[in-house]
Amino acid sequence: MMKNRRHIKWGFLFFFLPVVLWLFLLIVLPHLELLRLSFTKANTGKFTLDNYLAFFNEPIYWLTFVRTAGYSIIVTFIVMVISLPVSFYISKIVKERISGALMILILVPFWVSELIRVYGWMILLRESGILNHFFVSIGLFKEPVEMLYNDITMIMGLVYTSMLFMVVPVIGVMDDLDNSLIEAAYDLGASKTAIWRTIIIPHCASGLVNGGIIVFMLVLGSYLTPNLMGGKNSLWFTEQIYNQIILYFNWNQGAAFGFLLLALSSLIIWVLLKLTKQNLKEVVK
C-alpha cells in the first residue's frame, strides 16, 4: 500500500514538474528580472527610483496613463450598457434554440484574430472605404468623410472587440434569474425601469462586475485597436511601454511602466469595487 502510493507520487511529479518549471522559468523568473530592472539605472545597474519617478515627473507619461484609464472606464461602461439588453434578449426573450444560435453569432467573430477584425473595420470606415462609397452613392454625403483616426472610432472599436467578455458572464447570471420575479413585478404594476433597476441589474451585479474587470483590463492593455484605429492622436499607455522597450532600448523604464500599469490598474479596480460596494470574493465565487 505504502509502496504503491509512492509510485503514484513519482508519476504525479513527472507530469506536475513541467508545469511548475514552465510557470517558474518562463513567467515568474522573467517578471522578477523585470522588477529588478525597473529599480536599476540603465547601463550602470545601480539601484534607483528614477524610472518610477519619471512617470510622475514627466507630464506626458502620467497624462497618457490618465487618458488611457479614462477611456478604458468609458469603454467598460458602454460595454455594460449595451450588454445588458443583449444578454436579456438572448437569455430571456428568444427560444432556447435561437438563443444558442445567437450566442454562436457573438462568438464567431472572436475566432478571427483581433488584427484581422480591426483591419475589417478600417476597410469599412476609411475615406475610400465601403461605408463612404455607399453613402456617397445614395447621395447622403456629398463627398467621402474620413471616419477613421479619431477617438470615437477608437472607442467603438474597443467596445466591439471586448463585447464578448461582458455578454458571456452576464448571460451566465441572467439565466439564474427566476422569471416569476419579473412576472410578479409586472402583476404588481411595476414600471419597466423599476424592474430593471430593482430586479434585473442587482441580480446581474456579480456578472457585470466580473465582465467589467475583464473588459477594463483588456482595454487598458490593448495595443492594436487604439494604435490602428485611433491614428495620429491616440497615444495609449501600452504603446509607451512598447516604445521604451523596443524603440529606445530603455528596458528599465519600460519595466517600471509595466509594473506601474499593473499596480495602477489594480488600484483603479479596487477603488471602483469599493465605490460600487462590491466584494471581490463574492464576484469570483
Add this chain to the structure above:
Amino acid sequence: MKKVVLVLMVLTILGSVLFAQASAETKNPVLRIITWSGYAPQELLDKFTEQTGYKVEVTLSNNEEMISKLRATRGGGFDLAQPSQDRISSVVEQYAIYQPIDYARINTEQIDASLLEAVKKNTLVDGKSYAVPHVYGTEGLVVNKALAPDVKDFKDLLDPKYAGRVSYRLKRPTLIGMGFSLGYDPFALYSDPVAYQKFLDEMEKILIAGKPSVKTYWDNGDQLLQSLRSEEVWAASAWEQAGWKLHAENPNIDYIAPTSGALGWVDTFAIPAKSENLDAAYAYINFMLEPENAAFFTNRETYGTASKDAVNYLDPEIKANFTRGLPPEVLANINWYPTVPAGIEEMEGKTLDKIKAAR
C-alpha cells in the same frame, strides 16, 4: 501494470527528446539570418544552398527589433544580422552584441569602395569595424504631382494648403528631415545634447502646429501605399521604393528627393557575437554581393546595392528609376545618417511621444 505503463511513457518522452537532439547534430549546418523583408529572396537562398550546401533560416525584422532580440540573447540565436550602419557602434559599445568583421574573409573587390570605407568608419569601435555594406536607400518624398504640385521639400508637408492630405512616420527620420529642411543641421548637433534638445523642442512645436495637415502617421509600408494609391494622401515622406512602385501604376505619383537633401541609409551585414556558423555567414555575405546576385535583388526589390558591378545586370526600367529619382547630383546631396550617440534616441523618443499625444 500501472508502473510499467508509467515507465514506458517516461522512456518514450525522454527517448524522443534525446533522439531529436542527436539527429539535430548530424543535420546540415544551418545559417540563421535576421534581416529585413525582401532582403533574402527565395531564389537566391536556393542558389546559395545549391552552391555551398548551407541551409538558410530567415527571420524578418527591423532595426529596433533586431537590437532588442540580440540584446535579450546577448548576441545569440542568429548567425548573421542586417542592421543599418548607424545602429551598430553604439550597441556594440553598450551591449557587445556583434563581433568584429574579418575583412580578409570578405571579397572586397566586388564592393563599392566609397560605401565600404564609409561603413567601416561609421562602425569603428576600438580600432575594429563591425559591418559590410549591402543595401542603400534614401528617404525623401512621394508626391502626387497632379494634386500636390508644390511639395518640394520636407517642410512643405506642413503647408495648411494640404490639410488632411499629408502623411509621414512619427519616427526619428521625420525630425531630422524636417530639421534639415528648416535650416538646421541635426547631425552636427548630435554631439551636443543641450543644443540637440533645443532643436528637438523647436521641432516639437513645429510638428504639433503642423498636425492638422496630417491624415495619419503611417507606420507600415502597405498602409502608406494604400493611402497614396487611393489618393486619400497626396504627399508623404517615404522611401524611393514606394514612389517607384506607385509610379508604375499612376505616372502622377513619383519619388522626389527633397531640395534640402534626401536622408540616406545603408543596411549592412553584421555578425552577432555568438554566431555559431561563421563560415556560412562569410560565404553568404560574399554570395549576396556577387554582381549577378546583387542585381537580381535590386531588380526585384528596387533597392540600391553596394555591389560595384551589379549595374551591368540591371533591367532597363529599374535603371530608369535610378536615373530619374537618384541621379548623381541628388546622390551627392544626400544627408547620410551618422552613428547615433547613446541617449539621443531617448530624447527623440520623448519628443515624438509628446507630438503624438498633443491634440
